[in-house]
Amino acid sequence: MRIIAIIRLTAQGVFPDGAPKETNMSDTRTPLFTPVLIAGCIVIIVSFAIRASFGVFQIPIAEEFNWPRAEFSLAIAIQNLFWGIGQPIFGALAERIGDRKAIILGALTYAAGLVLSSFAVSPVAHQFYETLVGFGIAGTGFGVILAVVGRASSNENRSMSLAIATAAGSAGQVFGAPLAEWLLGFMSWQNVFLLFAASVLATLLALPMMRSPAMASKAELEESLGAILGKAFRDPSYTLIFLGFFSCGYQLAFITAHFPAMVTEMCGAIDPSGTLASLGVSTTSALGAISISLIGLANIGGTLLAGWLGNRFSKKYLLAGIYLGRTLAAALFIALPITPTSVLVFSVTMGALWLATVPLTSGLVAHIYGLRYMGTLYGIVFFSHQLGAFLGVWLGGRLYDLYGDYTAVWWVGVGVGAFSAIVHLPVKEVPLGKRALA
Numbered sequence: 001m002r003i004i005a006i007i008r009l010t011a012q013g014v015f016p017d018g019a020p021k022e023t024n025m026s027d028t029r030t031p032l033f034t035p036v037l038i039a040g041c042i043v044i045i046v047s048f049a050i051r052a053s054f055g056v057f058q059i060p061i062a063e064e065f066n067w068p069r070a071e072f073s074l075a076i077a078i079q080n081l082f083w084g085i086g087q088p089i090f091g092a093l094a095e096r097i098g099d100r101k102a103i104i105l106g107a108l109t110y111a112a113g114l115v116l117s118s119f120a121v122s123p124v125a126h127q128f129y130e131t132l133v134g135f136g137i138a139g140t141g142f143g144v145i146l147a148v149v150g151r152a153s154s155n156e157n158r159s160m161s162l163a164i165a166t167a168a169g170s171a172g173q174v175f176g177a178p179l180a181e182w183l184l185g186f187m188s189w190q191n192v193f194l195l196f197a198a199s200v201l202a203t204l205l206a207l208p209m210m211r212s213p214a215m216a217s218k219a220e221l222e223e224s225l226g227a228i229l230g231k232a233f234r235d236p237s238y239t240l241i242f243l244g245f246f247s248c249g250y251q252l253a254f255i256t257a258h259f260p261a262m263v264t265e266m267c268g269a270i271d272p273s274g275t276l277a278s279l280g281v282s283t284t285s286a287l288g289a290i291s292i293s294l295i296g297l298a299n300i301g302g303t304l305l306a307g308w309l310g311n312r313f314s315k316k317y318l319l320a321g322i323y324l325g326r327t328l329a330a331a332l333f334i335a336l337p338i339t340p341t342s343v344l345v346f347s348v349t350m351g352a353l354w355l356a357t358v359p360l361t362s363g364l365v366a367h368i369y370g371l372r373y374m375g376t377l378y379g380i381v382f383f384s385h386q387l388g389a390f391l392g393v394w395l396g397g398r399l400y401d402l403y404g405d406y407t408a409v410w411w412v413g414v415g416v417g418a419f420s421a422i423v424h425l426p427v428k429e430v431p432l433g434k435r436a437l438a
Helices: 002-011 024-029 035-051 054-065 069-097 099-118 123-140 142-152 158-183 189-209 218-234 236-266 284-310 315-335 340-352 357-369 374-403 407-423 432-437
Strands: none
Touching (some): 035 099, 035 158, 035 189, 054 069, 054 189, 069 123, 069 142, 069 236, 236 284, 236 374, 284 315, 284 357, 315 340, 315 407
């Protein structure tokens, strides 16, 4: 009877352990670039282009309303926090109601937050509406997209598929901040927000391509989800992965939100007769926006390389190496004089290590705990990332107001980066099922 039941479930696209059984032959025939991957990349590109541009609005909004730097910093920090809160929620929603419905809900929430923010004239209003933007990013970002891409990919293509989807976020970052800077040259920041809201809604046109493998029934989902969550929460490795992702969020969110302003105010002058000026980058403000773009550009290659390496080497050691590299790069940057050259070198170096942690962390979660509830499990880990993001963005503004520059908060980032490099080393990179049998 059990064999008959399994055959019946398999015919319906539902598998006893929640993941399709793929043979080597099916792996060989499965292309890397599936419609699900393409659609997911489109959604992530737009979502992350907008998210990466918020640092460009730091100075214009603060100057228009004569706010302390901490006020808009807190708004961006709240955005990052609610992105983290929303990630496991949208991951669970996608597993219950379907990926496309969860993404639609996320896009509508994202657009609503941007529209309402464009009419906000007080710090409290901005900070409140950024909760909607944060939830919107959760519904259109890595948690939902990587889960559906992971389920739709073959075993041999999964690591690279996750890397490509992650790199799509960097592709958005390449043009997000410069686009916002360019748009601010001839329209108000309020109109830029409205244009961004329309762009988010336009990504929904790609959703018909996003058809993920069938999921189990609601009863099976509830029972299995509770069981796997219990196992993960009792596993010290899951706790270590959770803690290790904290510094990633701290560093990335701080740099995204504050680096353009930091470069504008702390970088040495650009030589009017130099290469940068000849390319049209004549002010440190423009260099600040370009630095975010360079980080995104370098990260495309770094993320794809991380995905390739993740199929061949231990993911935990790769993660430890990435965090160590970030720590050294950040320490050298702040210890030496900040010049246009050092900004460019740091941007490329940090960019190569920027989102390389994402395919490795999500792949590590999938490897240890399985694919079926990857969205929820990775979403919970990602909450730690966003706790770090909240602290990095808020503390950046707070310490700036106290000390007049970003030096102190930068050194905090160096410390948490070193912590993450160490904390990944004890992770047991073995699937739970094999551990139980050992």
